[in-house]
Amino acid sequence: MDGIMSKLRNLDAYPKINEDFYSRTLSGGLITIASSVLMLLLFITELRLYLHAVTETKLMVDTSRGETLRINFDVTFPALPCSILSLDAMDISGEQHLDVKHDIIKKRLDSRGNVIESRPDGIGAPKIEKPLQKHGGRLEHNETYCGSCFGAEESDDHCCNNCEDVREAYRKKGWALSNPDLVDQCKREGFLQRIKEEEGEGCNVYGFLEVNKVAGNFHFAPGKSFQQSGVHVHDLMAFQKDTFNVSHHINRLSFGEYFPGVVNPLDGVHWNQESPSGMYQYFIKVVPTVYTDVGGHTIQSNQFSVTEHFRSAEAGLLQSLPGVFFFYDLSPIKVTFMEEHVSFLHFLTNVCAIVGGVFTVSGILDSFIYHSQKAIKKKMELGKFS
Numbered sequence: 465m466d467g468i469m470s471k472l473r474n475l476d477a478y479p480k481i482n483e484d485f486y487s488r489t490l491s492g493g494l495i496t497i498a499s500s501v502l503m504l505l506l507f508i509t510e511l512r513l514y515l516h517a518v519t520e521t522k523l524m525v526d527t528s529r530g531e532t533l534r535i536n537f538d539v540t541f542p543a544l545p546c547s548i549l550s551l552d553a554m555d556i557s558g559e560q561h562l563d564v565k566h567d568i569i570k571k572r573l574d575s576r577g578n579v580i581e582s583r584p585d586g587i588g589a590p591k592i593e594k595p596l597q598k599h600g601g602r603l604e605h606n607e608t609y610c611g612s613c614f615g616a617e618e619s620d621d622h623c624c625n626n627c628e629d630v631r632e633a634y635r636k637k638g639w640a641l642s643n644p645d646l647v648d649q650c651k652r653e654g655f656l657q658r659i660k661e662e663e664g665e666g667c668n669v670y671g672f673l674e675v676n677k678v679a680g681n682f683h684f685a686p687g688k689s690f691q692q693s694g695v696h697v698h699d700l701m702a703f704q705k706d707t708f709n710v711s712h713h714i715n716r717l718s719f720g721e722y723f724p725g726v727v728n729p730l731d732g733v734h735w736n737q738e739s740p741s742g743m744y745q746y747f748i749k750v751v752p753t754v755y756t757d758v759g760g761h762t763i764q765s766n767q768f769s770v771t772e773h774f775r776s777a778e779a780g781l782l783q784s785l786p787g788v789f790f791f792y793d794l795s796p797i798k799v800t801f802m803e804e805h806v807s808f809l810h811f812l813t814n815v816c817a818i819v820g821g822v823f824t825v826s827g828i829l830d831s832f833i834y835h836s837q838k839a840i841k842k843k844m845e846l847g848k849f850s
Contacts, residue, residue: 499826526798543709545662555680573666685787720765
């Protein structure tokens with residue numbers, strides 16, 4: 465039995481040092497405390513990484529089809545009244561949304577930026593006081609009101625009962641409304657008077673657009689938009705102004721839902737117009753993004769990058785089209801973010817690596833300090849006897 469035990473001792477890969485050969489030092493004690501504290505801090509850091517999810521990023525080709533793109537916006541125009549500001553959207557498929565009013569809220573602002581009034585988009589309700597009928601006479605008590613569209617009627621029974629109806633009928637015909645005071649509805653509602661009263665005011669417009677997921681643009685511009693000889697133009701004559709200040713502040717602009725970590729580069733961007741008039745352009749590259757949290761909930765959204773450019777009205781044709789334009793294009797590459805927890809085996813391996821690494825480095829450091837002190841002490845002793 466003793467022979468077997470002796471053979472087992474010879475197989476010991478971890479030979480023990482007799483305690484008589486141990487030498488405990490002050491420097492060794494300090495290094496032990498420091499290494500213990502360091503191991504504890506590294507362990508806590510690793511534990512926090514283990515308890516919190518990590519995000520894995522992947523790139524892939526976007527093969528989605530037939531989807532829509534939601535554009536959320538909140539833009540302030542300090543020098544453009546709400547009554548003259550319109551929003552249009554169009555894309556390369558040919559679909560157009562002119563003078564968008566649904567899902568849009570406008571806030572009238574005074575010169576200091578304070579809110580005067582908040583309302584859905586539109587000029588307002590007409591005040592009917594014996595208005596002019598389509599047949600030319602004035603409204604009588606026993607008649608139903610049917611206002612004239614002043615040559616822009618789509619059919620014999622088409623009625624334009626307020627100024628906005630007339631402007632819309634003109635827009636569909638591709639005509640510009642040169643003098644609203646010649647239109648009974650606009651004169652009765654005080655269209656030009658209201659524009660003059662709002663002079664010097666600003667407008668905050670916010671809401672969202674639901675558009676096709678293809679390249680396109682949306683823009684904020686003064687005037688009623690329409691197509692004339694295949695060209696997109698705005699009726700600016702009705703406002704009797706030569707220049708428009710399109711200075712603006714983008715409070716928020718995003719494509720799709722919010723997801724953790726998203727950065728929208730146009731949030732908080734401000735631009736102040738110095739030239740008389742012109743077109744401010746943002747060229748946006750939209751990158752489809754899918755975010756999946758640790759619970760498996762998926763958010764379909766987008767990120768984007770942007771470049772900016774200003775085109776002065778001196779370029780000729782742009783003189784009739786001032787505004788702020790957002791041209792967007794879609795990237796064929798989709799980014800996916802996926803949250804997931806680190807495995808326990810990975811955590812355990814890292815802890816072992818931390819303990820082993822700190823212990824080894826501190827041992828080397830302690831050995832260096834100990835032998836250095838011993839060598840210095842020996843030289844000092846030799847110097848005394850020489």
